[in-house]
Amino acid sequence: MTPALFNVERSLAGARWVSPPVDAGAAQAIMRAHGVPEVIARLLAARGVAPGAVDSFLAPTLRRDFPDPFTLAGMAEAADLMAESVIAGQAIALFGDFDVDGATSSALLCRFLRSLGVEAPVYIPDRLSEGYGPNAKALRTLRAQGADLVVLMDCGTTAVQALQAGKDAGLALIVLDHHDASGPLAPADVIVNPKRADDASGLEMLAAVGVTLLFCVAVNAQLRRRGFYGGRAEPPLRDWLDLVALGTVCDMVPLKGPNRLLVRSGLERMARTTNPGLKALMEVSGLSEAPTVRDLGFALGPRINAGGRVHESDLGAHLLATDDAGQALDIAHALNDCNAKRRSLQTAMEKEAAAKVRALGLDGDPVIVVEDEGWHPGLAGLVAGRLKDRYARPACVVTYAKNGEGIVEGRGSARSVPGVHIARALAAAVEAGVLIKGGGHAAAGGFTLDPTKVSDLRDFLCACAQENVAEEGGPEETTIAGALSVRGAGPDLVALVHDRIGPFGQGHAEPLFALGNVRVWAADVVGSGHVRVQVADAEGGPRMKAIAFRAEDTALGQALLTAGSRPMHIAGALARNAWGGRVTAEMHIADAAFAGQA
Template sequence: MGDLQWILRTTDTARAAQLARALGISPLLAQLMVNRGITDIDSARSFLTCDLASLADPFLMRDMDRAVERIERALRHGESIVVYGDYDVDGQTAAAVLVSVLRELSSNPAAISFYIPNRMDEGYGLHAAALKSLAGKAELVITVDCGIASLEEAVLARQWGLDLIITDHHQPGPEVPAALAVLNPKRPGCSYPEKQLAGVGIAFRLAQALGRSRGRDFHEYLDLVALGTVADLVPLLGENRILVKRGLERLAATSRCGLKALMEVADVGDAVRASDLGFRLGPRLNAAGRLSDPSLAVRLLLTDDPQVAQELAARLNAENATRQDIERRITAEAVEAITARRLHEQQGIVVAGEGWHPGVIGIVASRLVEQFYRPTVVISLADGLGTGSGRSIAGFDLYGGLAQCSHLLERFGGHTMAAGLTVRGDKLESFSAAFVEVCARTLSDDQLRPRLYIDAEVQLAEVTEQLVEELAVLEPTGFGNPAPVLQVAGSVADWRCVGRQGSHLKFTLRDSENCERQAIAFGQAEQAGTLVSWQEHTAVAFVPTINEWQGARTVQLQVKAIAEASPRDDYISRAMGAYPWVLAGEYYLSPFVQAELLGEAPKGVDTRGRGGFLDLRGAWNKVGALEKYASPQDPVLILVNSAAEAMHLCRELRIAFPKRREKIGFVHEHLSAGELAELKELDIEWLVSTGAGFPEGHTWHSVWLWHPPLNKDNRDAWLRFAGGSAQVVLVFGPKDVRSAQLNLSKCLPDRRGLARIYALLRQPAEHGGLTTATAEGCLAEVGLERGLWFAAQVFAEIGLWHVEKDRIAYLPAPAKKLDLYEAVLYNRGMNIRRQSSFYLRECLQRGFIDDGFEAEN
């Protein structure tokens, strides 16, 4: 899809396996949680349970005690309290929560009111004129979702006799306002652990702090908390996830007539999801703040009159439709201006227009980011002043970028991904140049390509109702906790455009096993031609969902993107597509060491007559050396010490040389006869190998010793591939020697290591038998998995284990204590470790290959 980068997330498979076992969940679900940074068992359990009891003590928030003390005094004495909120959904819901709680607790509920500034007339934040109008009418002003940058206003409030408490979640500046209390988890010195609460989340924690002495938790307000949290695009992790998860449950059965009326006009059913809050309810509440009177939304959330609720909801619905029309017009004008001036070819975009409605420019900025994928600021000009709203992309801190241009701005605020600003018209050009320069310094070309992160590759048969139900535990998904995106490949059996305007693409995906699934790509009808081009082998990135139609439930792929899958289906391509691999420990053992252990060591060979050797030992960039000295057209053999290293190096080289990707392959002793037969049919020019299990009949232009041989027999066997004319290139170095020594110690554990393996596997063996796969999984947790093959051979020899195919059985312990030094295989293994350690050090010596050839440097 365009220049979209598909990035398969790498996963700590051992950690995922640990979570899966501890929590009784599938490996895939565990992998998805690790991908989201949830790596320890306690965090994972908290993520899954979403227990409200896990919320931190609200009094950990700096100044909470001072805020509660002042509010309690006001409540007791029936003082006039004004809740001053922002005009977006976060501010509206925060105001509704706090006003409701204060009215419930006050001895004089009528003394509790709210004030929401008008976006067009007053703009964002705490305003001196508003405070002055409240002076003499109110004794206490509590801000929600604003105020952290209002230094001057806090001073004025004190002069005018107003006590001021600020609650805000935006990034504080170097100085915080001199208010009676400032509640913001991002403040320096604030020990409250959750730093990403929305404004409504902070208001709710304040309400809970007030309720503690009364035995009230105020959970009945979680429906409003969830709405504001999702709408404000804070990460749905940690406490935000808990608040939204439990708030969605409340919202589905809400008794608030305002929310009921809003859900009805927005066509939201009983099964409310986070996406409904962000894309259906939120925009309608926001419409009031963007176009007209934001207090309408707060009145809707507070009313207990069904008739009033229906009237207000209908009005907000109409406002939202108007907002959509205005947004479409301004977006079209902005796109025209950007393309005409080729602003999209810069690393950042600043676009301005006279008379653009300031209430929708934030949404327009989001649309422009979707289209051009650049940090974008949209500015509405009026009377020589510009009101701007910006949106960012991954890797660019918008707030920090604006801070570098602050000398050109009247004011600004926000956070990493979104911000607002005010700029004088005569400084607009200078600001635009400065902002683009900051973007250019910060962002690379690669960062300016949109990315689609894939959580896992799956087979089509794995996409089932059971999978969808299991992944539902990740809900609520959204910002910070995206819906899991999976990847699958197959052929397109049929396709058609659907929808009222034919804007959606529907098709059937079928894999090589004849498994089929229906797929729907919303708004991607333009991809039909591309889909046909890739019809035989298509890669699909999707979110698994359930489609319910006329009482029938079917699994459906909700398509995020489509691309051409790898056109080749050979063992190399299949292996590369399965990365990251979980390989048996035997894959890390040199075939020459394994042969020597079993008494089958290869014979030495006569290596005379080679075409010379090139000594590049110690080269810091081996891949660069390969590019420099190996001709792309000539056959090259690259020798490594183990099957695992052959696969990893093959992958590394295919990434490093993308144009030669299909010409680079691997071969090792664990390949099947069918895979070796496939190799003969492939046009491989650079082959990575262990030198064992290798088909005869190949002639090489050069043979590269990527790793040091582990003994003389290993060396001679490798040199045999040079034949009569191939050049031998030595490219290993001290790091490779250390790595080989460490790997040998892992593959051939000593007495202590064997004892640990024996002890660790006894308990799982007593619970239903032990497979080698299970054994390796257990040992992987302590880094001993590579030693399983050697342990199995030694324990079988001395009668501790019975090993048959892939199963291990513990035998009764002998009456007489066994002596490992009586085991032939153990002694051979320890001897190999000692001899290889000495030989590996010799590999770095100048004369380690002395056949009369002079090194070429």
């Protein structure tokens, strides 16, 4: 067993602190070749960055590191079909999912086609009445409105019946997706999905908006080869990287490989965006500085999603696609209002769901499944996520709504934990006849079912997950990237972590560092139960500001407030504090332990 860092076997959060396994030789090579501090060299080595790849990791560039779109299976055929449709003047329509990934994908392709002189209408299904993915009625409607080609984004890979209806209606169909492709593939003309079994691109981490960007690059290349531009300026693809960053972050795909490049480049673009919708959304969100990954995930994304959850599903896509600043501001304000309503409804629904779990004794199930006729279908995923976090196991929330034929059906959202691939479990439930349809990712999914089969679903998923749910044992392990002194955790180190190793997100988590044997000073409570302190090395020296968010009523918060002269080990993420023209380092505390008592 790996020795516990600072001998912390059980912290205040109940965790055992460990250092990540590190190739010491690789760390030394990185330190010598690139002149970075040892703690940074060890962090890079622990995350699998080879000495020869450090430059690309610390300073990726679009010119050097952008992936080749044509390595994706089906991309050449899809780009050819689109290029031919554009040149022939065919009518093109876009169909996108109602989440942020779908909205950004739709807006990106809409803007790309507009720059080619093609106005493509965007269809976003209603979350409540149509549910996730394409449906036969919508595709027939697009055909009746004159569409020759429909591009489906962030959905469609396994929508066999819906796409067959589209083909029967005479549509050409291209799917740009990233969802699980293990089931029978839909009868589209081309499906571009890095999760296809025959795809060897290695780009399975991409969100749909990343696939859509690569599609635009490929179409652009095919049009250039055909002489389409004739000396005219080509579409400004770099200008739309802000949309790619937003969709990638909000879909919580791993920030590794090309995703890290796209988000990093997209954040730089967003700081000077010309997109009226993004500018308006940042204004109503109260963002006055360059957005961060956290701003995308917790300020911009929820507002875009809120439209589909409580109002109109297509508001987000239209916001990001419009060139009218006045219209953009109107939509942004509408989405802001939707988000306020969403928060209120969600709070009430979370309380009711937790009460059901307790009342029905479901907290011992390996998968939690709750349902209620009065719950809002648009909030099922958010509440499932909260239940998953609370009970540390997969959770499903089922709501009810009428489908396009007026029949009441169950609409569910699932959120899972590592070790339980929820999309495969849902696919198995479809095959077993428990669900009407279902799909998603390893960690999240959606499904439709007959209202009479909720109990069957609970039994089926519990059976699927039983072997994967870990039995309770020793404390969980928290990985600490490195040990620091307060004196050594200065603004230069923080800048290196955030500006060179970041941005952080899913699959590339912000590293936690530990300050050993520090004294806690000036502890107090601020804001909504945040515990604010100052810490200093035991031998004295400068003090660092630190804060534990929403910790007042936790063991961690109480320990910080009552530490007195007892030395502590404190773990958290390094942050940068700019105030009055002076930049200092601070720590966002995640955990702590008393020295000598861990």
